Amino acid sequence: MHSKHLAIIGTLALSLSVAACNRSDPARDAVAPADTRAADRAAELQRERDNEVAKLNDRVAALEADYAKKNEQVVTGKKVATAGLREELKEDVANVKEAVANLSTTTTDNWWERHEDAMRRNVADIETDVKRLAGPVTVPAAPPLPADTASAAPFTSRRDAFVADLKMRVRAFNAALDRVKAKGPRETELDDTRARVKKLDEDADKLTSASADEWWDVTKARVTDYVDRVEASVKRLDDNKS
Numbered sequence: 001m002h003s004k005h006l007a008i009i010g011t012l013a014l015s016l017s018v019a020a021c022n023r024s025d026p027a028r029d030a031v032a033p034a035d036t037r038a039a040d041r042a043a044e045l046q047r048e049r050d051n052e053v054a055k056l057n058d059r060v061a062a063l064e065a066d067y068a069k070k071n072e073q074v075v076t077g078k079k080v081a082t083a084g085l086r087e088e089l090k091e092d093v094a095n096v097k098e099a100v101a102n103l104s105t106t107t108t109d110n111w112w113e114r115h116e117d118a119m120r121r122n123v124a125d126i127e128t129d130v131k132r133l134a135g136p137v138t139v140p141a142a143p144p145l146p147a148d149t150a151s152a153a154p155f156t157s158r159r160d161a162f163v164a165d166l167k168m169r170v171r172a173f174n175a176a177l178d179r180v181k182a183k184g185p186r187e188t189e190l191d192d193t194r195a196r197v198k199k200l201d202e203d204a205d206k207l208t209s210a211s212a213d214e215w216w217d218v219t220k221a222r223v224t225d226y227v228d229r230v231e232a233s234v235k236r237l238d239d240n241k242s
Contacts, residue, residue: 052220056100059227063234067093070237089233096230103223111215112155116162118222123169126200129193134176142168155212166204173197
């Protein structure tokens with residue numbers, strides 16, 4: 001009888017012990033699910049970014065193949081490239097491949113430096129075209145931001161100063177191009193340059209309200225636009241018959 005009681009007591013004690021082990025810790029449960037959700041969301045976003053980069057890489061591979069084919073036709077004399085386009089494309093095809101590769105290593109820590117650097121290179125490229133068409137271009141320095149609108153946030157202040165500089169350059173480029181009169185192939189180049197200046201102005205407008213949290217969308221949009229532009233240029237590389 002005594003043994004029976006001991007067995008019952010032992011079983012009860014074991015059950016209570018198991019129940020205690022299984023009993024949830026409110027403090028732990030409140031933290032773990034949130035951490036898990038955050039980790040899952042981060043992994044999901046990374047997968048989406050990897051997929052987007054892979055798609056852009058596929059597009060770059062396709063435009064490289066198209067460029068090689070059409071460039072060969074130009075070299076052999078079967079077709080004639082638009083003046084200056086062949087030389088420009090050779091550089092663009094290499095640069096767009098690098099831009100997509102850099103996209104895969106862009107992070108919240110390096111995105112703005114890369115974005116600003118890429119846009120400055122684009123501005124310099126546009127300025128070269130404007131000067132070739134219109135002659136010397138004078139770009140005045142952007143005025144300092146008013147004290148009541150300048151933000152204390154480092155990113156916002158840097159962004160606003162950069163946008164102000166872009167806007168001054170856009171105005172100077174447009175003023176220079178307005179003086180140019182052209183026909184034939186030169187008119188096509190003039191229209192292309194005007195379109196690039198307009199796109200630069202639109203990009204500056206978008207940056208005005210961009211936040212640091214939108215780093216991926218801003219960067220991806222810039223690289224995607226570049227791929228779009230190079231694709232369009234490759235398509236018309238051999239559009240002039242000899």
